[in-house]
Amino acid sequence: MRASEQIDLYATNGIRILNAIAQNINRTNLNDWQKETIIKNYVNNFAEFESIYVTDKTGRQIVASEFETTPLSPPSEGGEGGGNKTEAFSTVSKREVYKSEVFISDNLVPLMTIAVPIIRLNEFxxxxxxEINLTNMWRLVDSIRIGNSGFAFVVSKSGLLIAHGDSSSKVRVIQEENLKDMDIVKSVLRGESTVSFYKDYRGIKMLGVSAAIKSLGWGIVIEQPVAEAYAPATKLSYELTVMVILFLIVITVIGYLGGNRYLLTPIANLMGGTREIAQGIFGKKVAINTGDEFSELAKSFNYMSEKLIELQEDIRKKEREATIGKIASGIVHDLKHPVRSIENNSKLISRLYSDEEYRKTFNNIMERELLNINRFLDDLHELSSPKPLEFVPVNPEGLVINVIESVSVEAKNSGVEIIKNLSADGIKVSADKFALERVFKNIVINAIQAMPNGGSLTIDCHCDTESSSGEAIPFLNISFQDTGIGIPPDTLKTIFEDYKTTKKKGLGLGLAISKKIINQHNGTITAESTPQKGTTFTIKLPTI
Incomplete structure (x- = not known):
């Protein structure tokens, strides 16, 4: 606290002054008269000093500001006196600062003695x-007031009461009362700052706050009667108690008249919904239409319930993907080599038959089925170990032409006519050639398979622009429009999700993988369909 710092500074300042005097009288070879003049000037200029004296290295007094006055109070064996020359000299000769106990002079002035060594060329x-007059310290302590009955007091390092702000307790200081048995005094003399309750010498319960004056080993305590310290809190507590009682009465009346509708029912509904969610029944919605905070709370509850369903589905999807990914990796590894063997052996088997027509049919069937198996394995491989894309400038129109050529036989056999409307020759995008070609091929094959009775597939490729922040952004538009069986609306919503398919064969990975690839190209892919009329897939890619 600030008071302890001020008292600390008061004593520390006295030590500084004595050190300054020691330097002055030690700086040159001064005679005793000159030294006496110096210390008398200091006593005259610094009111806190009653007297100053100097000894030589044997302890013999050589000069003093007042020769007729004993510089130290006479020692009393085992007493609390101000100390003696022998004790002071013994401490200072060890090059330590000596600080005596506080003592009261004959004219009732509080004094203490401070002594410092005189060092010259590192020799004692x-x-x-x-002797320092502590009257100013008394005035400082007297100025500290808390309320009507709160005062401060100071104890020395031995627990001696050396200052008290209460005028009725001044006599206790004169009588040199010792407070070392008080718990708060014990704590502060250990250097601890504490807040505690205790009874004073009158038996009155007090609230005390203490702080150590570390340079002196003293302590200061500011105390106030508990009844006075807590009077405002007691009054406030009484007022709050009255207000709470009135509030409870009002709430009881409201609850009796309309609380069931406006308070209890909404709370019960929310608690019921919370219990269902805790039991794992997500999607529970609460209907509260009170038009107040309960309505807003119900909206937040319903929003949370919806998000829990989405989160649950997302977790299930990720678990399913992880499981199937592990299985897929094993299947691809185990089937790749047997499929290669079947492909090679089928070519040998076809040569065993002399019927040309039979061999042609056999080869076509084997080629088609092996192609389906390899596509299936490719999808599984992509699921378990997706390859990093390598982006280079690519002309997508060229990839479309390659795909059309590769499926021409299958399209012809299915009675599907492929119509080309290509007007983007020379337009390039940043893409992985093989990944993008796979997307185109997957869409084209799906379209052919969606027209088992024949039909047409129109592939349109052209450059277009769209406005963004007032600026025209060019992009490549590629659409695949078939006249097949179409896709039901419910299925269309999830057509790009994993394991969603409209065919009897396959895992439903093709379009999901295609969407991921297009997303990696910073593009978009959408689907529009009318059952029994056809489907259109549209891909948009940024140009370079």
Missing amino acids: EGMIAG
Whole structure:
């Protein structure tokens, strides 16, 4: 606290002054008269000093500001006196600062003695000691008031009461009362700052706050009667109690008249919904239409319930993907080599038959089925170990032409006519050639398979622009429009999700993988369909 710092500073300042005097009288070879003049000037200029004296290195007094006055109070064996020359000199000769106990002079002035060593060329040359008047410290303590009955008091390092702000307790200071048995005094003399309750010498319960004056080993305590300290809180507590009682009465009346509708029912509904969610029944919605905070709370509850369903589905999807990914990796590894063997052996088997027509049919069937198996394995491989894309400038129109050529036989056999409307020759995008070609091929094959009775597939490729922040952004538009069986609306919503398919064969990975690839190209893919009329897939890619 600030008071302890001020008292600390008061004593520390006295030590600084004595050190300054020691330096002055030690700086040159001064005679005793000159030294006496110096210390008398200091006593005259610094009111806190009653007297100052100097000894040589043997402890013999050589000069003093007042020769007729004993610089240290006479020692009393085992008493609390101000100390003696022997004790002071013994401490200072060890090059330590001496600080005596506080004592009361004959004219009832509080004093203490401070002594410091005189060092010259790193050699002990003597001691300079001064009696410090602590009247200013008393005035400082007297100025500290808390309420009507709160005062401060100071104890020395031995627990001696050396200052008290209450005028009725001044006599206790004169009588040198010792407070070392008080718990708060014990704590502060250990250097601890504490807040505690205790009874004073009158038996009155007090609230005390203490702080150590570390440079002196003293302590200061500011105390106030508990009844006075807590009077505002007691009054406030009484007022709050009255207000709470009135509030409870009002709430009881409201609850009796309309609380069931406006308070209890909404709370019960929310608690019921919370219990169902805790039991794992997500999607529970609460209907509260009170038009107040309960309605807003119900909206937040319903929003949370919807998000829990989405989160649950997302977790299930990720678990399913992880499981199937592990299985897929094993299947691809185990089937790749047997499929290669079947492909090679089928070519040998076809040569065993002399019927050309039979061999042609056999080869066509084997080629088609092996192609389906390899596509299936490719999808599984992509699911378990997706390859990183390698982006280079690519002309997508060229990839479309390659795909049309590769499926021409299958399209012809299915009675599907492929119509080309290509007007983007020379337009390039940043793409992985093989990944993008796979997307185109997957869409074209799906379209052919969606027209088992024949039909037409129109592939349109052209450059277009769209406005963004007032700026025209060019992009490549590629659409695949078939006249097949179409896709039901419910299925269309999830057509790009994993394991969604409209065919009897396959895992439903093709379009999901295609969407991921297009997303990696910073593009978009959408689907529009009318059952029994056809489907259109549209891909948009940024140009370079």
